[in-house]
Amino acid sequence: MSTPHAAAPTDDRAGRPDGPHVMTTASPKVAIILGVVTLLLAAVVAFGSQTGDTTFRLSTRRDLAQLPDVTVPANATAWVAIVLMALATAEAVRRYLARTKVPLWLPAAYGVVAMIGFLAWAAAGATLPVIGLLAGALALAVPLVFGALGGVLGERVGVVNIAIDGQLLAGAFAAALVGSLLGSAWAGLIGAMLAGALVGLVLGVFAISYFVDQVIVGVVLNVLIIGLTSFMFSQVLAPNAATLNSPPRLGPVSVPLLGEIPVIGPILFRQSVVVYLLYVAVAVVTWSLYRTRWGLRVRAVGEHPQAADTVGINVLRTRYRTLLIAGATAGAGGAFYTLVSVSQFNREMTGGAGYIALAAVIFGKWDPIRATLAALLFGFASNLQGVLSVIGSPVPSEFMLMLPYVVTVFAVAGLVGRSRPPAAVGTPYRKG
Amino acid sequence: MQLALREVTKRFGSLVANDRISLTVEGGEIHCLLGENGAGKSTLMNVLYGLYRADEGQIVLDGEVQSFTGPGDAIAAGIGMVHQHFMLVPVFTVAENVMLGNEETGFAGSLDLEAARERVREISARFGFHVDPDAVVGDLPVGVQQRVEIIKVLSRDAKVLVFDEPTAVLTPQETDELMEIMRELRRSGAAIVFITHKLREVREVADRITVIRRGQVVGEAEPSASNAELAAMMVGRPVELTVSKKEPELGAASLVVEGLTVVDPAGLVQVDDISFEVRDGEILAVAGVQGNGQTELTEALLGLQHHVLGSIRLDGRELVGRKVRDVLDAGVGFVPEDRQVDGLVGSFTIAENLMLDRSFGAPFVRAGSLQLSALQEFAEEKLAQYDVRAPGITTPAGNLSGGNQQKVVVARELSRELRLLVAAQPTRGVDVGSIEFIHSQIVATRDAGVPVIVVSTELDEVVALADRIMVLYRGRVVGIVPADTPRQVLGLMMTGEPPTGDVA
Ligand SMILES: Nc1ncnc2c1ncn2[C@@H]1O[C@H](COP(=O)(O)OP(=O)(O)OP(=O)(O)O)[C@@H](O)[C@H]1O
Ligand SMILES: [Mg+2]
Numbered sequence: 043m044s045t046p047h048a049a050a051p052t053d054d055r056a057g058r059p060d061g062p063h064v065m066t067t068a069s070p071k072v073a074i075i076l077g078v079v080t081l082l083l084a085a086v087v088a089f090g091s092q093t094g095d096t097t098f099r100l101s102t103r104r105d106l107a108q109l110p111d112v113t114v115p116a117n118a119t120a121w122v123a124i125v126l127m128a129l130a131t132a133e134a135v136r137r138y139l140a141r142t143k144v145p146l147w148l149p150a151a152y153g154v155v156a157m158i159g160f161l162a163w164a165a166a167g168a169t170l171p172v173i174g175l176l177a178g179a180l181a182l183a184v185p186l187v188f189g190a191l192g193g194v195l196g197e198r199v200g201v202v203n204i205a206i207d208g209q210l211l212a213g214a215f216a217a218a219l220v221g222s223l224l225g226s227a228w229a230g231l232i233g234a235m236l237a238g239a240l241v242g243l244v245l246g247v248f249a250i251s252y253f254v255d256q257v258i259v260g261v262v263l264n265v266l267i268i269g270l271t272s273f274m275f276s277q278v279l280a281p282n283a284a285t286l287n288s289p290p291r292l293g294p295v296s297v298p299l300l301g302e303i304p305v306i307g308p309i310l311f312r313q314s315v316v317v318y319l320l321y322v323a324v325a326v327v328t329w330s331l332y333r334t335r336w337g338l339r340v341r342a343v344g345e346h347p348q349a350a351d352t353v354g355i356n357v358l359r360t361r362y363r364t365l366l367i368a369g370a371t372a373g374a375g376g377a378f379y380t381l382v383s384v385s386q387f388n389r390e391m392t393g394g395a396g397y398i399a400l401a402a403v404i405f406g407k408w409d410p411i412r413a414t415l416a417a418l419l420f421g422f423a424s425n426l427q428g429v430l431s432v433i434g435s436p437v438p439s440e441f442m443l444m445l446p447y448v449v450t451v452f453a454v455a456g457l458v459g460r461s462r463p464p465a466a467v468g469t470p471y472r473k474g
Numbered sequence: 475m476q477l478a479l480r481e482v483t484k485r486f487g488s489l490v491a492n493d494r495i496s497l498t499v500e501g502g503e504i505h506c507l508l509g510e511n512g513a514g515k516s517t518l519m520n521v522l523y524g525l526y527r528a529d530e531g532q533i534v535l536d537g538e539v540q541s542f543t544g545p546g547d548a549i550a551a552g553i554g555m556v557h558q559h560f561m562l563v564p565v566f567t568v569a570e571n572v573m574l575g576n577e578e579t580g581f582a583g584s585l586d587l588e589a590a591r592e593r594v595r596e597i598s599a600r601f602g603f604h605v606d607p608d609a610v611v612g613d614l615p616v617g618v619q620q621r622v623e624i625i626k627v628l629s630r631d632a633k634v635l636v637f638d639e640p641t642a643v644l645t646p647q648e649t650d651e652l653m654e655i656m657r658e659l660r661r662s663g664a665a666i667v668f669i670t671h672k673l674r675e676v677r678e679v680a681d682r683i684t685v686i687r688r689g690q691v692v693g694e695a696e697p698s699a700s701n702a703e704l705a706a707m708m709v710g711r712p713v714e715l716t717v718s719k720k721e722p723e724l725g726a727a728s729l730v731v732e733g734l735t736v737v738d739p740a741g742l743v744q745v746d747d748i749s750f751e752v753r754d755g756e757i758l759a760v761a762g763v764q765g766n767g768q769t770e771l772t773e774a775l776l777g778l779q780h781h782v783l784g785s786i787r788l789d790g791r792e793l794v795g796r797k798v799r800d801v802l803d804a805g806v807g808f809v810p811e812d813r814q815v816d817g818l819v820g821s822f823t824i825a826e827n828l829m830l831d832r833s834f835g836a837p838f839v840r841a842g843s844l845q846l847s848a849l850q851e852f853a854e855e856k857l858a859q860y861d862v863r864a865p866g867i868t869t870p871a872g873n874l875s876g877g878n879q880q881k882v883v884v885a886r887e888l889s890r891e892l893r894l895l896v897a898a899q900p901t902r903g904v905d906v907g908s909i910e911f912i913h914s915q916i917v918a919t920r921d922a923g924v925p926v927i928v929v930s931t932e933l934d935e936v937v938a939l940a941d942r943i944m945v946l947y948r949g950r951v952v953g954i955v956p957a958d959t960p961r962q963v964l965g966l967m968m969t970g971e972p973p974t975g976d977v978a
Contacts, residue, residue: 333584335577342563342574349561352525353575353626354546465564473525473544 072144073134076152080127083160087120090436092166099171102308109304116166123159127152168433175429176422177309181383183421184320185210185392188375189399190406190413191327192238195368197408198331199361200344200466204260205245206372207396208267212237213376215271218387219279221289221380230289231316231377238373241267242365250361253470264396272389279387291385292316314382316374323371328410340364344464347471357471372396401447408463475501475536475552475633477522477665482531484517486873489865491517493689494531499634499665504656506676507669508695508708509686510905511877512863515669516558518686519636522667523555524548535634549575554632556640558669558876558903559814560623564612569594571611572626597625602651604765613738616811616899617643617764617931624652635659636667639876641675642903643811645763645931647965653679671877671905672932673701709907717913717938722920725754729894729925733784736770736949744770746949747784752894752925757916759940759957760929762968767949768929769811772898775927776808777801788894802831805893809884809900811929813876817883820872824864825853827871828886856885861908876903881912888915895919898929913939933961 096116100109130152137144161170189206196203216237221230245263248254279287297311297318331337339360342350347357380387398420406413427442477499484492491514499505507515520526522533524542533540535551542548562571573590580586594607603621611619620643627635637656641649649672656666656679670676676683676697683695685707695707705713729752736745745767752758760768773779775786777798786793793801802808810816818827829838829849837848853867860881864874871879880903887895900916901909916939920926930936936943940957945967953973955963967973 329584335579335583335585338566338570338574338577338585342566345565346561346563349563350574352523352545352555352557352561354544354549355575356544356546473527 070135070138072149073131073138076127076131076134076149079156080124080131083120083127083156084124087117087124087159087163090163092116092120092163092436094167096162096165096167097169098161099169100173100305102171102173105304105308106302107304111169114162116162119162120159123155123162126155127159130155164430164435164437165433166435168435170429170433173305173308175425177313178429179418179422179425180309180313180317181421182424183418184317184378184382185375185395186399186402186417186420187320187324187414188378189372189396190402190417191323191410192242192368192372192375193400193403194406194408194410194413195327195331195340195364195371196242197403197467198344198464199340199364199368200347200464200469200471201245201249201361201365202256202260202468203245203365203368203372204257204400205241205263205369205396206399207392207394208260208264209238209241209369209372210376210379210392210396210399211264211267211271211390212241213373214379214391215274215376215387216373217377218287218289218380222286225290227290227292227381230381231292231374234373234377234381235370236373238369238371238376239366240369241373242367242369243362245369246362246365250358250365250470253472256468256470268390271387275387275389283386287386289381289385292381314378316378316382319374323374324410324414327371331410341464344466347466351471351473361471372399375399404463475663475665477634477667478534479518479522480532480534482518482521482528482533484514484521484526485529487865490689492521492528495686495689495691497684497691499667501633501663501665502660503681504660504666504668504679506680506683507667507686508676508683508704510709510863510907511881511903512875513686514689515686516638516875519555519638519667519669522548522636523553549630549632552631552633553636554627554630554634555636556623556627556638558638558642560619562611562619562622562626565610567608567610568605568614568622568625569607571622572607572629576630593629594625597628601625601648601655603648613740615764615769616902617645617648620644621648628655632664634665634667636669638669639671639903640668641670641672643764643899643931645968646933647968648763649675671903671909673704673906676704677701705906708905711907713907714910717910717917719917719939720921722757722941723755723923725923727751727753728789729927730787731775731785732787734771734774734786735783736767736774736779737781737783738770739780744949745774748946748949748951749784750944750951750954752927754923754925755920756941757920757926757928757939758954759936759943760927760946761931761933761936761943761964762946762952764931766946768898768946770949771946772808772811772896772927772929775801775894775896776806799834805891807887807890807892807895807897809887809895809897811898811902813879813883813902814872818871818879821870823868824857824862824871824874824882825849825867827882828853828856828889830886832890852889856882856889860885860911877905877908880904881908884912884915888919892919892924895924895926896929897927899931900928901930901932901935933964936964937961 094116095113098112100112130148134144134148189210192209193203193206213234217230217234220233221227241263245259248259249256292314294312294314300311301307331340339350339355343355343357343360351357379391399417402413402416402420405416423442423445427439430437430442431439479495479497481494481496482492483494495518509515517526521528524545524547540551569587569590572594578586578589591607594605598605605618605621605625611622620640624640640652644652653675656668659666668679680697683697685692685695687710693707695704732749734745734748735743738744762768770779774782777793777796782794784794788804791804793804814820819830832838838845850867857864857867862878862881864878871882884900897916901912904912916926916928928939937957942954943957943959943964944954945952945964947968947970952967952970955973963973
């Protein structure tokens with residue numbers, strides 16, 4: 043089904059005298075969403091009126107350049123934000139009626155204003171550590187982003203990767219074990235990547251060579267790895283915790299200069315090496331997927347394996363290789379749990395993060411950058427919930443916990459633009 | 475390079491698609507493969523290309539026996555193939571499709587897209603083909619996709635070239651260009667296999683002709699043989715090559731299109747403010763080079779396009795803005811130009827495909843359940859009537875040969891009560907024997923008092939079927955002229971030249 047669209051002629055004839063001329067088509071979707079969110083926030087603030095001031099703290103104690111705290115009246119700020127949001131909505135409506143496209147900055151700016159308004163209202167009477175909120179969000183998102191990258195790679199080459207959760211968990215386990223045994227966090231990280239790749243290989247054998255339903259293999263693998271790691275944990279790791287379950291940590295390292303930039307520095311550049319690795323991974327995956335021969339072939343195999351075959355690309359080998367890389371990427375995310383967050387393995391410690399990563403893949407439309415942003419959004423929502431419940435806010439924390447999933451449902455329902463998976467995803471390639 | 479196939483046999487289950495076929499093609503020779511739909515031509519070529527594995531027999535290049543494990547090996551041995559069902563990635567651009575598998579790279583394996591674009595431009599210029607290297611292939615009409623598929627093969631230096639029905643959706647001018655290219659390749663010593671159902675082309679370029687029927691070689695023919703002789707040899711019976719039709723009995727103008735404008739998702743105006751009428755019992759043929767709005771026009775008539783301005787009235791009822799379901803219920807039959815994308819569900823059986831758009835009620839569905847016996851009877855009847863060569867009605871449509879798939883689509887659309895028939899490339903890839911039948915069915919639909927729109931790149935088909943001819947160029951109507959307009963005039967109109975003299 044299509045949403046109603048409208049078109050209006052413009053006089054630009056695409057530069058050519060008799061070429062097809064151009065018309066813009068516009069959709070009311072953006073305007074409707076902005077309007078609904080504005081009304082929701084207005085309703086919340088009107089019914090749950092707050093008194094007092096909200097303080098946004100923009101520096102940490104370790105910063106060289108200390109920024110002053112910003113204190114604003116809670117209710118008034120919220121209302122100012124709502125007015126700004128209403129104006130942005132009006133602009134979106136105006137653009138729709140004038141049949142011009144809504145530029146991306148409009149919803150982006152709208153989102154920032156909405157968040158500030160909401161936080162001012164929700165944290166009334168308290169101090170909100172902005173740096174802590176955002177840095178914590180990033181930390182929560184790290185395994186999600188790694189997992190999502192693994193998911194994007196797998197699906198782009200045509201294999202549904204439900205096993206992300208298993209890969210994260212296997213990575214966490216291997217990082218703890220190998221790191222403790224060899225006394226090196228780096229060895230642990232490599233162990234994690236190998237473990238993830240191994241899960242990818244098993245998935246590949248069943249899904250690519252034996253044509254088993256990919257969703258089923260993925261789910262089975264997840265359950266298997268939960269069982270395996272839990273068993274090993276209680277039988278082997280827990281009794282010998284000192285030698286087998288106490289890997290060295292990869293603590294935060296401040297990047298010289300970058301780490302001193304106000305606000306941004308403490309959020310992005312005073313993190314563990316694993317996080318820096320993540321930045322590199324996002325950049326490398328994006329670049330490789332869109333700009334290299336390898337990426338072109340991966341995408342071709344995921345879209346139309348037979349066409350790839352007819353130009354001499356080995357479909358099965360490409361799928362295997364990509365699944366191994368995807369597994370290693372997700373495995374590295376697992377290492378974050380045991381080498382950075384806490385320095386020991388625990389039963390089922392991913393808490394289903396792999397499924398959220400999968401949601402980020404879909405929300406991100408199978409694109410590494412968008413999937414990363416989606417994972418960051420999920421990380422932010424979880425951390426916001428934590429911070430708000432600590433400083434005591436009127437929003438029930440269960441409600442905040444719901445947010446990432448609500449967002450996912452909307453995304454999958456196609457509200458955030460058409461979301462189209464690679465055409466051959468889930469179908470094994472058989473030759474005649 | 476000399477190519478020899480020796481005693482090649484390929485079976486699909488119990489069906490023998492190729493039965494001990496032997497074929498030799500010398501370097502510097504164009505060898506035509508003729509045969510009715512389902513004869514086994516594409517299968518044989520797919521074996522040669524390493525896509526299928528022969529059950530028995532050998533492929534020999536310059537005296538050396540080859541053992542291909544996949545197309546990669548065949549390509550390495552110097553074989554190139556234009557596939558009947560295009561092997562193009564729909565979400566990629568033209569340049570990406572052309573470079574795939576043969577990429578020029580720079581630093582760390584990075585793609586050199588500019589080089590690929592240049593290559594596309596260069597080859598299309600040499601051809602006289604207009605192809606934008608940055609267009610997304612899935613958005614292109616089949617005729618343009620065909621050009622891309624050809625460019626893809628020409629961009630690699632193959633010594634053995636297989637063209638599997640490359641001209642099914644090309645205009646006569648484009649076909650001439652392609653045949654010139656084939657002659658040039660022949661001069662450079664390439665061995666060429668050319669498959670087509672158009673006998674004019676065969677006689678024009680073939681050095682040798684081999685005819686295949688039901689998986690076996692039935693003989694060789696001389697390029698000097700007449701159309702009728704060739705056709706008889708292919709089908710095994712004499713064939714009527716011209717459509718006999720009565721003068722039209724025109725009724726009311728029941729299809730009225732006014733100010734129709736179609737805008738594609740990128741905002742380009744593909745159909746630009748066109749107006750025309752079709753009367754009951756009349757065939758309006760739409761001619762023109764593909765990519766000039768024909769695809770969008772037919773899709774708009776069916777309600778498949780989203781940004782449509784203007785009006786389409788059938789029997790006085792507005793169709794613009796209605797759902798496809800409603801349009802179908804209004805009695806519109808539609809033969810889409812790309813049978814594999816829009817016409818069939820490949821994994822469904824022939825019978826299921828024959829009732830695809832009739833799943834809402836009698837006779838095939840009652841109280842929500844399929845009426846299997848009614849469906850079976852209907853499917854068997856259509857199979858026989860349209861001469862679909864298939865093991866049975868439960869064969870998956872995707873396993874049929876190209877021409878047989880086309881017959882299934884046409885059979886489905888023509889066997890409903892119609893108030894309007896829109897047929898795009900109705901005989902694409904269909905053999906001479908079946909073209910005759912499909913044409914007579916379309917004429918019978920007209921004679922039953924239904925307005926008919928036929929879109930075709932084949933001028934012979936346009937002239938044979940049309941009561942009036944409408945020529946489109948860059949989304950606009952160049953003119954609507956009588957069926958007996960000389961071909962040169964039509965050819966000029968297709969390049970945007972308005973007709974002089976009287977207008978129908
Ligand atoms: N993958 C497949 N599985 C089963 N049967 C097949 C398959 N491919 C082709 N066939 C059958 O093999 C026979 C030969 O098909 P083929 O495609 O070679 O015919 P063709 O000569 O190319 O015909 P056309 O002119 O219609 O393209 C047909 O009967 C077809 O149904
Ligand atoms: Mg064929």
